Every structure is written in C-alpha cells, then in structure tokens.
Amino acid sequence: xxxVEQDPGPLSVPEGAIVSLNCTYSNSAFQYFMWYxxxxxxxxxxxxxxxxxxNKEDGRFTAQVDKSSKYISLFIRDSQPSDSATYxxxxxxxxxxxxxxxxTTLQVKP
Amino acid sequence: NAGVMQNPxxxxxxxxxEARLRCSPMKGHSHVYWYRQxxxxxxxxxxxxxxxxxxxxxxxxxxxxxxxxxxxxxxILRIQQVVRGDSAAYFCASWAQGPTGELFxxxxxxxxxx
Numbered sequence: 001x002x003x004v005e006q007d008p009g010p011l012s013v014p015e016g017a018i019v020s021l022n023c024t025y026s027n028s029a030f031q032y033f034m035w036y037x038x039x040x041x042x043x044x045x046x047x048x049x050x051x052x053x054x055n056k057e058d059g060r061f062t063a064q065v066d067k068s069s070k071y072i073s074l075f076i077r078d079s080q081p082s083d084s085a086t087y088x089x090x091x092x093x094x095x096x097x098x099x100x101x102x103x104t105t106l107q108v109k110p
Numbered sequence: 111n112a113g114v115m116q117n118p119x120x121x122x123x124x125x126x127x128e129a130r131l132r133c134s135p136m137k138g139h140s141h142v143y144w145y146r147q148x149x150x151x152x153x154x155x156x157x158x159x160x161x162x163x164x165x166x167x168x169x170x171x172x173x174x175x176x177x178x179x180x181x182x183x184x185x186i187l188r189i190q191q192v193v194r195g196d197s198a199a200y201f202c203a204s205w206a207q208g209p210t211g212e213l214f215x216x217x218x219x220x221x222x223x224x
Contacts, residue, residue, distance in 0.1 A: 006152070034212070043114075043201055043215035044153065088152055096141055096205040097166060098213060100152040 001026050006089055006101030015110050019076040023089035023101045026070060030091040030099075033065050035074045038086045038103070047087070048074060079108045113137065114204050114216035115184075122222045129189040129196070131219040135204030141165075142185040143203045143213060144177060153201060159185060192223045 006023045013019055021035075032051050036044035048063040050056045056063045064073040076083055089101040113136035123129050135142050140161050145153040158166040159179035170177065174192075179185040189196055199220045203213035 008150075036215075041218075041220075043217045045215065046212055049212055095158065095166070096213060097143065097155055097158055098153075098203075099155065100145075102152040 003027050004089065004091060004099055004101045007104055008102050010105040010107060012107045012109060013079055015079060015081060015108055017079050017108070019074075019079050019083070019106060019108075021074040021076075021087050021089075021104050021106070023072050024070055025072070025091055025099075027091070027099070028070075029093050031094060032092045033063070033072050034090040034092075034098070035061075035063055035072075036088040036090055036100075038088060040085075044088060076106075079106075081108050081110050084108050114202060114214050116200075116202050116216035116219050118219060119217065120220050120222070122224060123192050124224050125193055126191050129192050129221055131187040131189075131200050131202075131221070132184040133187070133202030133204075133216060134184040135202075136206075136214055139204035139206050139214075141205040142179050143205065144185075144187050145201045145203065145215075147199045147201060147218070149198075156187070156200075189221070192221070194223045197221055197223045 035048040037047045038044040053065050053067045060077045062075040084107045086103040086105045088103045090098040092098045115134040142159045144156040147153045155169040157177045174190045176188045199218045201218045203215045
C-alpha cells in the first residue's frame with residue numbers, strides 16, 4: 001500500500017464549478033496536512049495547511065481532514081480559470097520532511 | 111517562495127557529465143530539502159540538510175548523487191556521470207523549523223540529459 005494516494009486526474013470543470021480534490025494516507029505518524037498548488041514549470045506554493053481533523057476555510061478554498069479515515073480533501077468554490085494548475089496533497093511529521101501525493105491536474109474552462 | 115533561489119534554472123548535460131545544482135534558502139532558514147519531480151509525477155524526497163549536516167538522505171540514490179550544505183554558501187546537489195533517467199526537475203525547499211510543516215520551494219532546476 002502506498003503511503004499517500006491521490007487521484008492524478010486530469011480534472012476538467014467549467015468556470016464557477018465546485019471542485020473536490022482528495023487524498024488518502026496510511027501513515028498514522030503524519031501530523032500536518034497540506035495542499036500545494038503548482039503552476040506549469042513553477043515551484044509548488046503552499047495553499048492550505050492544517051494539523052487537526054475538521055474544516056479550515058480560506059476564501060474560496062476549504063481544506064478538510066478526517067484523521068480517523070486517513071482522508072483529506074480540498075474544495076474549491078466558484079472555480080476560476082486561474083485555478084488551473086496541479087494540486088498536490090502533502091503530509092509531514094515534525095521534521096519538515098514532506099511526503100507528496102502524485103498531484104491532480106485541474107483545468108477550469110471559461 | 112521567491113525567497114528560495116535555485117540555479118541554474120535549466121541545465122543540459124550529456125551522458126557521463128556532472129551536474130551541479132545550487133540552492134540558497136530563504137533568509138534565516140537553516141534547513142534545506144531537495145526533491146525530484148519526474149514528468150507527470152509528484153515530488154519525491156531526496157535529502158534533508160542543515161548547515162554542515164546531512165539529517166536524512168533516505169531518498170538519495172546510493173550512487174552518483176551527493177548533497178552538501180556548507181557553513182557558508184548555497185546548498186549543492188551534485189549528480190556525477192549523469193544518465194538519461196536523471197532528467198527531471200529538482201526542487202529545493204527551505205524550512206525555518208518550528209511546529210509547522212510549511213516548506214517554501216524554489217522555482218526548480220530542470221536537468222536534461224542528452
């Protein structure tokens with residue numbers, strides 16, 4: 001079993017749609033849960049970060065963590081063409097070392 | 111993430127040559143991570159360094175790859191005798207340490223081996 005599983009997509013949605021991105025993990029030692037966004041040929045940038053089960057909202061983005069099910073999600077409301085990118089879930093313990101999912105490529109069509 | 115500087119951004123090498131990739135972390139950060147990203151794949155951890163120390167090199171290939179983070183100057187990822195399979199984007203990230211897992215990434219160095 002892989003330590004992190006993420007649906008690679010690609011995912012194509014119309015502008016304004018709600019997008020749901022998901023990852024599962026198997027390592028119970030993970031304490032921090034993150035979503036990174038990576039535009040083509042750019043470095044990843046941190047989008048959302050959380051360390052507890054539940055929801056965390058930031059503008060159009062909501063990160064959801066369910067530690068009991070070892071499942072995290074990222075929801076994007078009112079998606080925009082500028083949201084077109086690859087989204088990577090990431091997990092870490094307390095050393096800063098991140099384990100990434102494969103990434104889901106999202107395209108939002110105008 | 112503009113604070114993490116990587117160079118060169120693009121590097122072309124022929125098989126058997128050496129590649130050196132450099133990374134200057136954000137100001138005040140003393141922890142550096144190197145990740146490799148193959149086409150259509152996620153980022154794979156390679157090595158974690160603090161100043162003058164290798165903390166975790168569990169993701170480094172056993173041969174041809176080495177990394178250092180000297181007391182002065184940037185961190186360097188060195189690949190000797192490159193092969194075509196080394197073609198990838200290599201990302202450096204820096205961390206200030208603390209309770210969060212937030213890493214700041216550079217723009218990457220894209221290595222092409224001919």
